[in-house]
Amino acid sequence: MKAPDGLTTQEDVPGELSLECGAVIIGSGAGGATVAAELAGAGVDVIVLEEGGYHPTESFTASTGRALRTLYRDGGGGMAIGRPSVLYTEGRCVGGSTVVNGGMSWRTPARVLQRWAEQEGLRAIREPDLDPYFDEIEARLSVGPQDPETVGRDSRLFKGGAEARGWAVVPNRRNQRHCAGTSNCSNGCPTGAKQSMLVTSVPRALALGARLFADCRVDRITRSGAAVTGVTGHVVRPGGRRGPRLTVRARAVVVACGAIQTPSLLVRSGLRSASGQLGRNLSVHPNAVVTAVFDEDVRGWQGVHQAFQVREFMAEGLLLTATNLTPPMLAGILPAYGRELGELMAGYNRIVTAGPLVSDTGTGRVRHLPGLGPQVFYQLTDHDAARMTRGAGLTAEALFAAGARRVLLPFEGAPVVRDPGELRRLLARPVAKRSLQPFSIHLMGTARMSENPRRGVTGSFGEFHGVPGLVVADASVFPGPVGINPMETVIALAMRNARRLIEGRARYGI
Amino acid sequence: MASGVPVRRAARRFAEIVCPPEVRAGQRADRVLDELGLMLGALPPAARTAMAAALILLDQGARLYPGARGRRFTRVDDRVAGAYVRALLARHDPAAELIRRLKSVITMCYYELPEVQREIGYDPAPYIAAVSRRRLETYGTQP
Numbered sequence: 001m002k003a004p005d006g007l008t009t010q011e012d013v014p015g016e017l018s019l020e021c022g023a024v025i026i027g028s029g030a031g032g033a034t035v036a037a038e039l040a041g042a043g044v045d046v047i048v049l050e051e052g053g054y055h056p057t058e059s060f061t062a063s064t065g066r067a068l069r070t071l072y073r074d075g076g077g078g079m080a081i082g083r084p085s086v087l088y089t090e091g092r093c094v095g096g097s098t099v100v101n102g103g104m105s106w107r108t109p110a111r112v113l114q115r116w117a118e119q120e121g122l123r124a125i126r127e128p129d130l131d132p133y134f135d136e137i138e139a140r141l142s143v144g145p146q147d148p149e150t151v152g153r154d155s156r157l158f159k160g161g162a163e164a165r166g167w168a169v170v171p172n173r174r175n176q177r178h179c180a181g182t183s184n185c186s187n188g189c190p191t192g193a194k195q196s197m198l199v200t201s202v203p204r205a206l207a208l209g210a211r212l213f214a215d216c217r218v219d220r221i222t223r224s225g226a227a228v229t230g231v232t233g234h235v236v237r238p239g240g241r242r243g244p245r246l247t248v249r250a251r252a253v254v255v256a257c258g259a260i261q262t263p264s265l266l267v268r269s270g271l272r273s274a275s276g277q278l279g280r281n282l283s284v285h286p287n288a289v290v291t292a293v294f295d296e297d298v299r300g301w302q303g304v305h306q307a308f309q310v311r312e313f314m315a316e317g318l319l320l321t322a323t324n325l326t327p328p329m330l331a332g333i334l335p336a337y338g339r340e341l342g343e344l345m346a347g348y349n350r351i352v353t354a355g356p357l358v359s360d361t362g363t364g365r366v367r368h369l370p371g372l373g374p375q376v377f378y379q380l381t382d383h384d385a386a387r388m389t390r391g392a393g394l395t396a397e398a399l400f401a402a403g404a405r406r407v408l409l410p411f412e413g414a415p416v417v418r419d420p421g422e423l424r425r426l427l428a429r430p431v432a433k434r435s436l437q438p439f440s441i442h443l444m445g446t447a448r449m450s451e452n453p454r455r456g457v458t459g460s461f462g463e464f465h466g467v468p469g470l471v472v473a474d475a476s477v478f479p480g481p482v483g484i485n486p487m488e489t490v491i492a493l494a495m496r497n498a499r500r501l502i503e504g505r506a507r508y509g510i
Numbered sequence: 511m512a513s514g515v516p517v518r519r520a521a522r523r524f525a526e527i528v529c530p531p532e533v534r535a536g537q538r539a540d541r542v543l544d545e546l547g548l549m550l551g552a553l554p555p556a557a558r559t560a561m562a563a564a565l566i567l568l569d570q571g572a573r574l575y576p577g578a579r580g581r582r583f584t585r586v587d588d589r590v591a592g593a594y595v596r597a598l599l600a601r602h603d604p605a606a607e608l609i610r611r612l613k614s615v616i617t618m619c620y621y622e623l624p625e626v627q628r629e630i631g632y633d634p635a636p637y638i639a640a641v642s643r644r645r646l647e648t649y650g651t652q653p
Contacts (some may be wrong), residue, residue: 061635062634062635062638063622064618064622065545065548065549065618065619065622068549068552069548069549069551069552072552074552074553074554074557075549075552075553077552077553077557077611077615079611083602085607150641177649178645178648178649180638180641180642180644180645181641182634182637182638182641182642183634184634184638190638190642191642191645193645239551240554299631301632301634301637302637326632327621327622327626327627327630327632328617328618328619328621328622329618330621331617331618331620331621332614332615332617332618333614334617337527337528337529337595337599337613337617338527338528338529338530338531338592339530339531341528341529341530341617342529342530342531342532345530345621345630346629346630348630348631348632349630349631349632371556372556373554413600434602
């Protein structure tokens with residue numbers, strides 16, 4: 001498939017690559033692509049480097065295995081070490097995680113912005129400051145509720161169950177243009193309806209003159225004195241083989257590799273933060289999956305999943321939603337194997353999967369280990385474990401209210417639960433934290449913003465304290481968990497950081 | 511699967527135990543291993559090595575399991591192999607964690623096979639084609 005003008009893949013790079021530009025952006029996801037489009041629109045000479053490959057809409061299929069291998073880092077198999085460990089995934093392709101996320105688009109809650117502003121002394125970050133950015137993003141990415149005819153039966157059942165319990169339910173908002181409801185979000189949207197960076201800010205940046213190099217991994221950010229001078233890296237050949245060397249000279253460097261890779265790159269580039277917070281303060285919004293078996297045919301894979309969110313327990317930091325999993329993903333998490341797994345999976349079309357997202361109070365750490373790269377450590381706190389257990393219980397309650405006949409809880413060794421009474425009796429006993437099975441798709445906070453360099457790695461506009469021209473533009477800069485799907489917050493902050501950079505362009509010479 | 515014969519043998523035996531019994535039909539086990547090879551290829555080298563090591567550990571570790579009477583995992587019958595895997599998965603230590611991840615990956619590979627998906631009533635391609643066509647007819651190419 002031919003790449004669009006301005007986009008270069010490894011196939012086009014036979015030997016060493018030496019480039020020069022005003023600003024080099026590392027990463028092409030929600031943060032990187034947004035900054036690229038902003039800077040290119042202001043006439044800055046922009047180069048975007050993306051470690052993953054270029055996979056256009058026409059290449060997306062329903063194959064989970066193929067998607068994991070081509071669109072995700074490490075086949076989607078990230079693991080934060082702890083008891084219990086937390087599995088996590090990161091996108092790695094042109095468009096980043098926006099290519100494989102569910103497309104949930106929510107503004108940062110006002111109370112979260114207020115807390116960030118007050119705790120870290122951040123400037124221009126309260127609701128009235130960010131609302132104009134959100135307005136612009138939502139118009140550009142076509143954020144809105146789902147067309148009703150595309151909502152999946154699994155979502156409708158879960159909504160009905162939650163409403164029967166009297167809980168507040170809201171329709172989800174997505175960045176989509178008449179989503180067809182293929183339920184293929186996590187494998188890449190095959191219609192292009194999801195307004196991921198792949199089909200929005202990336203082509204926009206290219207049209208405005210940015211150059212994007214896919215299959216290019218950055219090894220280090222280079223500096224002269226305090227100021228950044230560019231990056232060095234290498235081309236990634238098929239199978240992950242190391243290709244020719246890459247050098248980009250630039251007067252500004254924007255790091256947007258996500259909350260795991262960003263601190264790792266900064267540390268291996270020799271950067272240190274006086275705050276001691278670089279790589280620390282990791283929040284993960286732990287999720288869990290409750291599996292329910294119904295008598296009726298559900299076919300959760302027909303129609304969009306996560307069409308609604310249960311907001312009843314937001315004050316407790318809990319969000320509940322129904323998320324359809326493909327057979328490989330479901331088989332991978334079910335606490336069964338052999339014949340028992342086969343019997344459960346035979347009823348795949350009668351299964352609804354749903355679960356809680358927890359706004360975590362604990363934090364983890366990303367450490368860069370030479371030869372191994374970033375290693376993630378995260379210890380679920382007792383408080384968060386208790387809320388995760390409660391969230392799983394509430395999810396199961398809603399599923400029973402919707403007519404579920406059997407429920408499997410996300411606790412190792414938990415028996416199959418057959419009615420709400422059994423559920424209550426089971427949850428009346430303590431659930432061992434180590435038996436929980438959390439996973440994460442929201443990683444945040446490892447280069448947190450604070451006006452105080454002793455508390456934060458970056459300032460109010462993502463600039464690395466003490467390093468002129470180095471800006472972070474991804475979820476690493478969040479001072480804490482956002483408590484809701486983070487994509488729109490990432491885009492808004494990236495847009496804001498880019499415009500700040502443009503205001504100071506004379507200072508940076510870009 | 512790119513790794514050596516002992517690793518492949520252990521992976522195959524593990525697949526026979528953790529996947530549904532139908533994995534033994536036709537060439538399914540081989541195709542699960544092919545999928546596994548592709549998945550392992552997407553992992554960073556250290557994780558790939560850890561997975562291969564976990565399979566060797568799984569195979570040799572069975573010698574210490576009382577029911578195996580000193581035999582390797584690949585040499586014990588289904589009943590003993592099943593009991594051994596059950597005992598491993600019930601533990602809470604790093605080795606068990608690795609085995610759980612391996613179980614996850616191998617069962618994912620099994621349910622990635624198109625005929626297995628069809629058997630459980632999952633056939634998304636025609637559905638995706640139909641709703642995509644409906645979207646195109648309703649909203650055109652530039653909605």
